[in-house]
Amino acid sequence: MSRSLLGEARSRYATGDYQAGLDLTEQAIALLLQDETPSDEDLALALNIKGECQRYLGQLPEAIASYDAAWKHARRTKELAIQSMIASNRGIGYLSQGRIEEGIASQKIALELDLKKGDPEDIAYSRHNLGAALSEAKQTDEALSELAQAIAIRKEIGDWDQLLSSLSLQADILVALHRPEEAKAAIIEALELEELISNKTAMRHPLLVLADIHTAEGDHKAALGPLFAATALVEQMRARASNRAAFDLRYHEYYARCIEALFRTDNFEEAMQLIDQTRARVFSDHEQARLAGGEALAGMALRAEITKSLQPDEALIEMWLYRGSLKTLVTEPSGFGLYQLPDVVAIDTQQALSDLLSEGELRTDSGRAFNDSFLGAIAARAATLRRVYLVPHGIQFQFPVSCLRGGDGRYLCQDIEVAIIPSARSYLYLRARGHHPSRRSLVVGDPDGTLPFALEEARMVSTALNCPALLGREATTERVLGTLRGEVFDVVHFACHYVSAEGPEMSGLLMADGATITAQQIAQSALQANLVCTASCSSGLVPYSPTNDLVGFNGALLLGGTNSIISSIAPLHDRAALSFFKEFYRRYRDEDESGASAFSASQRDMIQSGEFSAPKYWAPLYLTGVS
Known part of the structure; x- marks a missing residue:
């Protein structure tokens, strides 16, 4: 036997x-x-x-x-x-x-x-x-x-x-x-x-x-041939894979390299088309029939479809920092247009993040130029906009856009709700998927027993949502995954350590048994939720890639069935995080606000609080998805 x-x-x-x-x-x-x-x-x-x-x-x-x-x-x-x-x-x-x-x-x-x-x-x-x-x-x-x-x-x-x-x-x-x-x-x-x-x-x-050899020699045009040939072979592997969800989280690298080579050879329009096509192929293969009559939209046709689903006070803004220019594609209910903002030099995201979180402002010339160009993309529309769905590109996934500051000294999040979207197509996909009809919630807190504030946070959230909590040693990998697998939730809140592995699909949340719940396991669990919060240090930080939407914990959650996610790009201050989530869940549950509205309002409350008004307390958190 x-x-x-x-x-x-x-x-x-x-x-x-x-x-x-x-x-x-x-x-x-x-x-x-x-x-x-x-x-x-x-x-x-x-x-x-x-x-x-x-x-x-x-x-x-x-x-x-x-x-x-x-x-x-x-x-x-x-x-x-x-x-x-x-x-x-x-x-x-x-x-x-x-x-x-x-x-x-x-x-x-x-x-x-x-x-x-x-x-x-x-x-x-x-x-x-x-x-x-x-x-x-x-x-x-x-x-x-x-x-x-x-x-x-x-x-x-x-x-x-x-x-x-x-x-x-x-x-x-x-x-x-x-x-x-x-x-x-x-x-x-x-x-x-x-x-x-x-x-x-x-x-x-x-x-x-x-392709690496050609790239090292600076011959990006010669690199295109072998890159696309390698990508075609990867497509064959994916088609034969029995576990495609797990495979999707790995093969983004091949498309990312093709897109990068297209950018480097001035094939901007082709690069944008490939971004759309590859993100669509990975993110929503099984949803294609539900979108636009089964057409695999890309490029301008995709944006035309998006105009129909936006509210009058919403816009979807896609940005590319490419060869010193910040290119911006703005899609509104009235139409869409491609804009090139004033030239900026490539930003050092690590230095910029350090400046913002320690000093509260961008101190380098490149950081300030990026700030001004970024805000310039929405300046003409700011008076009529309530919410922006922002599709960053590359380095911008590592940047807390909510704390960019205008000439009047106000932060972006004080005037406009910002939700990060992995791709233009994923916006349509999440809109089509809609709200999950569930009031059931779950909290997982301090599994390894080293985060007393996380335990306090988990208990507070459990009380606010009137839901069960798996605390301390109860929160084993087997028990947590068993509770999540194939179920439908309103909210799932994690307050625990985040472990970063070399492969982003193997990074994850540390549980009581010393194992991690990885992005790969989340993708396989078929978890469906309206909101997942990973209140863990740097849980939302993903490596640079033109197809970042497929990498890491957030990508796995969206692939699996989550509509929106709150995560962080830097370590969180314990007491500030506790204060933020207390206000967030009050608004989300008691006042029935959407995730994006409750999130932005809670950031504004932090700014006005005095004690936690500095960006280092609230800027690391960001919201991904459609709520």
Whole structure:
């Protein structure tokens, strides 16, 4: 029975259904442990699969624990193949958690075991993995040496698919070392393997490296060809993926790079079209039939449709800081137009954010120019506008626009409600989805027991919303996800730590069991809510990318079924956050204001409060979505 469960778990893991694979593996382990003398071999294999599923679900500490347990059982067996496989996966797990030296040590153990076995295919595999680990430690000479040996073996035995991988990694390292001619030679050899390999979609990696080489040389036009070819292969991968929601959160990078290359080659209109098309494809594939009679609108046709859904005192403003000019596309009920504001230099968002949150104003010339240009986009309409749906681009996702200040000294949020929207199409999508008919709410507070103000905040929100709360040790990953999965809520409020991982889809909220609820898990949970608040430090900060709407926790929530989100781009002051949410929920529930109206009014109250009037207390918070 346990072996059949393990077989099914392997199948689920292979198709990307990691949660099902994990559940099945845990059942198999429970059965194995019922035996008086459980098989070390079976336990090693089961724990290895468990670790793999946990790693792909972003549960890195749990994955390491599973790999360590698997290794303990594997060492009791005489199966070198099992030992080397687990040592290798354990090394990858260590590297994923940033434990580079331990990762290298584990990969060296795997190589030693494979050398004992003498199987050239496995030896090449271990040398490749060791090379990858060494490159993470910047030990590039040693990494290239291991890769050269892996490449030689793979050529000799005709392992073309894996040879492609080794050549691509070799070229990656050579690009980083500024050795473009050697990198080109490796990539040309990799691309010549197309007829020999079975996994054609694997060609995306060398194509991307080739694009990197052209970009490093400043030839952005030459980079376009390989970038679009790589993107087409990614489309094929996505079409075959059984878990498309999880895949969507990763493949934005390919489109982002195409869009960036179009911008750099002055193809602005094509870049805007691609932004619309790719965001539409990822964000709302399953909603296409509900929008505009099934047409996949983009460009100006999309904006024409938006004019029909805006209220008379609303506007949707899309902005691009491109080659020193702030380009602005303003869509109103009366029509739309593309504007180019006075030239500004590229803004240093980290410095600007630091100035705003510490000094309360922008101190650099670029920051002040950005402030003036940004406000200039809406100045002519400010008197008639109540709400702006703002579609930032690139760096603007990292910038607290609510505290930009006009010549009269008033902050933007004092006169206009601002809601961030990931894309023009997502505005239509969220409008079409509409309000969820639910009064049910949930609060999750201080799961790890280190945030006393978060606990106080959670209790306050629970009282304000008259809803249950999972507090402290009650708030485990399993319990929280189990409560959210497939349910419909009015409000879900998280008051907890936010953990930022290298991959934004693996970042998430820290729970009582030490695991995180990741963006990927949220996307898979099918949570539907009118409002989700992640009152956690920097929970809304996303990395730069022309398609930022697909990255991080907010993108996952919108994909899953949430209409609006309150999150932050910087650490929150405990008492200020408590004060803000007390006023926000009073307005939201007692006065039945929309999320956007209650949010802006609460910011205005903070500005007028005296104690918390400085931007550092209220500017980090922002609202995303349509409420």
